[in-house]
Amino acid sequence: MDNYREIELSRQEKFKGKIxxxxxxxxxxxxxxxxxxEIVRHxxxxxxxxxxxxxxxxxxxxxxxxxxxxxxxxAGKLDSALEKPFEAIQRELDEExxxxxxxxKKVYDFYTSPGFSDEKxxxxxxxxxxRLKDTRPLDDDEFLSVNWLTLSEAEKLIDSGRIVDLKTIxxxxxxxTIEVAQ
Amino acid sequence: MDNYREIELSRQEKFKGKIxxxxxxxxxxxxxxxxxxEIVRHxxxxxxxxxxxxxxxxxxxxxxxxxxxxxxxxAGKLDSALEKPFEAIQRELDEExxxxxxxxKKVYDFYTSPGFSDEKxxxxxxxxxxRLKDTRPLDDDEFLSVNWLTLSEAEKLIDSGRIVDLKTIxxxxxxxTIEVAQ
Numbered sequence: 001m002d003n004y005r006e007i008e009l010s011r012q013e014k015f016k017g018k019i020x021x022x023x024x025x026x027x028x029x030x031x032x033x034x035x036x037x038e039i040v041r042h043x044x045x046x047x048x049x050x051x052x053x054x055x056x057x058x059x060x061x062x063x064x065x066x067x068x069x070x071x072x073x074x075a076g077k078l079d080s081a082l083e084k085p086f087e088a089i090q091r092e093l094d095e096e097x098x099x100x101x102x103x104x105k106k107v108y109d110f111y112t113s114p115g116f117s118d119e120k121x122x123x124x125x126x127x128x129x130x131r132l133k134d135t136r137p138l139d140d141d142e143f144l145s146v147n148w149l150t151l152s153e154a155e156k157l158i159d160s161g162r163i164v165d166l167k168t169i170x171x172x173x174x175x176x177t178i179e180v181a182q
Numbered sequence: 183m184d185n186y187r188e189i190e191l192s193r194q195e196k197f198k199g200k201i202x203x204x205x206x207x208x209x210x211x212x213x214x215x216x217x218x219x220e221i222v223r224h225x226x227x228x229x230x231x232x233x234x235x236x237x238x239x240x241x242x243x244x245x246x247x248x249x250x251x252x253x254x255x256x257a258g259k260l261d262s263a264l265e266k267p268f269e270a271i272q273r274e275l276d277e278e279x280x281x282x283x284x285x286x287k288k289v290y291d292f293y294t295s296p297g298f299s300d301e302k303x304x305x306x307x308x309x310x311x312x313r314l315k316d317t318r319p320l321d322d323d324e325f326l327s328v329n330w331l332t333l334s335e336a337e338k339l340i341d342s343g344r345i346v347d348l349k350t351i352x353x354x355x356x357x358x359t360i361e362v363a364q
Contacts, residue, residue, distance in 0.1 A: 004244040004251050004325050014197045015204050017220040020298050022197050022204050027246060030325045037246045038199040040222055042298070062186040064209060064219045065300040066293060069186050077297070108340065110348040111248060112295045115259075116202050116224070118247040119295060121348070143186050143212045158290065166292040166303070170352035177358045 003030055006037075019077065042119035045112075046089040047075035049171040050101055052129040054150055056175065057097050058168075061144040071147075071157060072165045075121075085122035094132055097146045101126035107174065112167065121167065125174075151175055185212055188219070201259065224301035227294075228271040229257035231353040232283055234311040236332055238357065239279050240350075243326035253329075253339060254347045257303075267304035276314055279328045283308035289356065294348065303349065307356075333357055 006027040015022040025037045050057040056073070063070040076092035078085065086104070093099055105125045112119045149157070154172045157163040163172070188209040197204040207219045232239040238255070245252040258274035260267065268286070275281060287307045294301045331339070336354045339345040345354070 003327075004242070006244050006246050008246070008249075014199075015220075017196075017206065018218070019220050020204075020222070022202075022222075024199065025246060030244075036200070038197075038201050039247045040202070040204075040298070045297075060186070062188050062212075063293070063296045064188050064190070064207060065221045065296060065298065066302070067190075070293075070296055072296070108351055109343070110346050110351055111245070111252075112348045113299060113301060114245045114247060114252055114254070114347050115227075115257075116222070116247065116301075117295060117299070119298075120248070145185075161291070164292050165296050166294050166348055166352060169290055169292055170348060170355060173352060173355035173359055177355055177362070180359070180362050 005030065006035075009034070038116055040113075040117040040119070042077075042117060043081050044078045044085070045075060045119060045121045046078065046085050046092060046124070047073050047121055047167050047171070048089050048093060048101075048124040048126055049073055049107075049175055050093060050097070050099065050129055051125070051127045051175070052148075055148040056151075056154065057093075057099065057129075058147050058149050058154070059096050059144050060147065061142070066164075068164075070165055071163050072168045073171045075167065086124075089122065089124050093126070096144060098132055099129045100132050102128040102130070123167065123171070125178075151179060187212065188217075191216070220298055222295075222299040222301070224259075224299060225263050226260045226267070227257060227301060227303045228260065228267050228274060228306070229255050229303055229349050229353070230271050230275060230283075230306040230308055231255055231289075231357055232275060232279070232281065232311055233307070233309045233357070234330075237330040238333075238336065239275075239281065239311075240329050240331050240336070241278050241326050242329065243324070248346075250346075252347055253345050254350045255353045257349065268306075271304065271306050275308070278326060280314055281311045282314050284310040284312070305349065305353070307360075333361060 009026045021041045108123045191208045203223045256278045290305045
């Protein structure tokens, strides 16, 4: 590991926003030279593949970074660095879809863009879903709709370029591997 | 789509770096209210699952955003917004691993962090690999090593938390789905 390790020499905050901040770090490289790393900081996020009787919940929403609607698995940010991921994903599933699940499995922890961001996401599988009577309100600036898709329908939406979110493509491939295993 | 569309009212650049820049957009929401979006801009990237006789190429490198080594599929940035993705992935496979492939398949285009970034990645599968005599030099600030892993070995590295990169986890699940289909 020491052959690759970079040593942080200093850090300068260039932007501090509501969702992300951005630092430029000065680092010492393994060969002793000095370089710079542009790093986006994020509190972390959660997502889940929520399955019931052969169909999973997907959320359609606007994504301003590429100015299009995007069909994605339920997901959201940790409210703070202190929020527990398992509480956050239950809250997000409730808020975004109005469903709760009684069977949960933690699947993967991962970084979404390791080259320039520390955003860590906790990904869950859940099933045995039931509709909640009182759903929590969405965030004020969140507009979305919820759809049930079969694995085959979801794969077609990847092929047609309508699903373009990496975590959602990963989740659909994961779903396929567990379907095949059954 | 108009039920979800946000209208960009203005855009302010907060940071312009070598790899990324960061804007804050003022947007009009579907309900007419005004909100802000923090957006990281990126030229785009490429990655590939490169398989030969049941083993794939993985690259180990330092990731300063989470201060650890990371085991990932070969990947890299587009040199400019003009570079063609298919040329970029051939260049990156060569630079990072010293191999070239004679059989290529474009698999997916996706966004790595659609909530806050426009980074688009083009993901390929390739096989029929051969070693190049003269490999291109790495970038000046890039230190890495190359390993061949079987699918089973790669899955174990996910389970043990040593593979934590989303695109790499997606690629390994994709690899599993095509192995099962054969």
